[in-house]
Amino acid sequence: MEADVDAELLKTCWTPLGFRLADRYYAAKFHIKAGQLHTILTDYESIYYEIADFIKKFSSLNVKLSGSEKTLLEKVRNMFVSSTTKVSNENKNDNTLEFDLEFVAGKRILKWHFSGQHLGSMNYIFSHITRPLLNILSVVVDECDLSSVTTPGSSSSFSDLFGKPTVQKLYEAVTAGSVAVENVSSTYSDGGSEESINTGTDSSNHNDRNSADSLPETPPPTSANEIMSDTVQEKEFKEIQTLRESPSKKPKLRF
Incomplete structure (x- = not known):
């Protein structure tokens, strides 16, 4: 992966997910570079990374919806942080983490699929x-x-x-x-x-x-x-495959 993309992710604070995966709390980071959506998830012990052609992936999962890159990214981010998002098809092993999301936005149902590779280092x-x-x-x-710091009444x-x-x-x-x-x-x-x-x-x-x-x-x-x-980093990120799903040619509703 390019160093400048990694730097942008490093500068981005983690966003706690609104739901649990395998009964564990997770947090996420999102960054778009040259049309590619870089998503990393962590349970604060392991990190899972996905790179995908953003617009193509969004269109394949939400065939009647479209919008600007910025608008669609906000929709995806909302899916991850909302406590009302439906999670299904969870699958986690030593190398990957996958799951599907469904989120009701007004009269529309937004969908997303995460398929991340475990970063072992x-x-x-x-x-x-x-x-x-x-x-x-x-x-x-x-x-x-810090001289006046006392024991908090409730722990977070x-x-x-x-x-x-x-x-x-x-x-x-x-x-x-x-x-x-x-x-x-x-x-x-x-x-x-x-x-x-x-x-x-x-x-x-x-x-x-x-x-x-x-x-x-x-x-x-x-x-x-x-x-x-750098060689090891480049090899590891090259193993993360970009999803190549062709969107259906159907009328789209813009946000």
């Missing part, structure tokens, strides 16, 4: 979940007065965390800054090498802060499982 979990959360904690500790589940508007804004601000720095360091050098945008390795900054009142800078990946070469 822990680098994705580290880049999209662990590092952003550690960075957010660092910002909170540095910028907020981890699945609700990314659904909070304040957390979403902080997530996007923190990751946007990180990606901007990593984009500079990932340009080609004279020797022809390029750093992966997801590794986030900048060792010069990790020993600058040792204050007992704040968290240290998020550490760089140190194990083999947290580092993945």
Whole structure:
């Protein structure tokens, strides 16, 4: 997968789904690049990824409906976040996650099918979940007065965390800054090498802060499982097949 697409997904905060899959909470990210819809789902332990020709797929599942790319993406996003969405045909194994969605929008029924490939490298979990959360904690500790913090009266589940508007804004601000720095360091050098945008390795900054009142800078990946070469990333994403379904030639209703 191209680095700039990955960077856009990295800057996008997770959106909690309005339903459970296999009795587990999930969250999603969506991004369109050159007509391709990139969707990633996670239960905060594993990540599943799908790339599909967006308009072609939407038309094949909703033959009488059409609209702009932006409008249709919002419709798909609403299907994933609504608690009234009907989920069927769930199928999960070691390599894939599939399910069908039906969502009532006025007098219309919208349909969607997700078929994602499991991303086996822990680098994705580290880049999209662990590092952003550690960075957010660092910002909170540095910028907020925590002396008056008391035990909350009611606890909220981890699945609700990314659904909070304040957390979403902080997530996007923190990751946007990180990606901007990593984009500079990932340009080609004279020797022809390029750093992966997801590794986030900048060792010069990790020993600058040792204050007992704040968290240290998020550490760089140190194990083999947290580092993945561009070749491995490219191979893994090439294995994700783009759906090639031809839409039926029927009159369409525009949103």
